[in-house]
Amino acid sequence: MSNINNQTQDLYSIELVQDLSHEAAAAVSGGADLELFDDDNFGKLLVQTNEGTGNVGxxxxxxISSIVVNAGVWRFWTDSQFRGLSADLEPGRYANIGVGFSDSITSFQRIG
Structure with a gap:
């Protein structure tokens, strides 16, 4: 409940708040567990997420060339559907994910 202009209102009754998915809410609030970037040194933000995917699209x-892991341990694969070479990253900022993974990630998921 919030009190705005002396009116009590449940925040979830506000349409924009109600319609946000968990992932969208995390991105808006800056609470994304994982951030993926197009260039080394966090150049262009591609994705902010709290969920893994079998195919990034x-x-x-x-x-993907740089990654920020804000929470959890994430596993990244070079092929779709969690196949190919894999690497695990713990919370931290990875300005260059290195040879073999830079511009090669196709699927990822949180493992811890």
């Missing part, structure tokens, strides 16, 4: 596929 054409807009992100083979473009």
């Amino acid at each position: 054409n807009d992100v596929n083979d473009r």
Whole structure:
């Protein structure tokens, strides 16, 4: 409940708050567990998420070059559906994910 202009209102009754998915809310609030970037040194933000995916899609596929892990341990694969070479990253800022993974990530998921 909030009290705005002496009126009590449940925040979830506000349409924009109610319609936000968990992932969208995390991105808006800056609470994303994982941030993926197109360039080294956190150049262009591609994705902020709290969820893994078996296939990152054409807009992100083979473009990830730097990563920020804000929470959890995440596993990244070079192929879709959690196949290929994999690497685990703990919370931290990874300005260059290195040879073999830079511009090669196609799927990822939180493992811890």
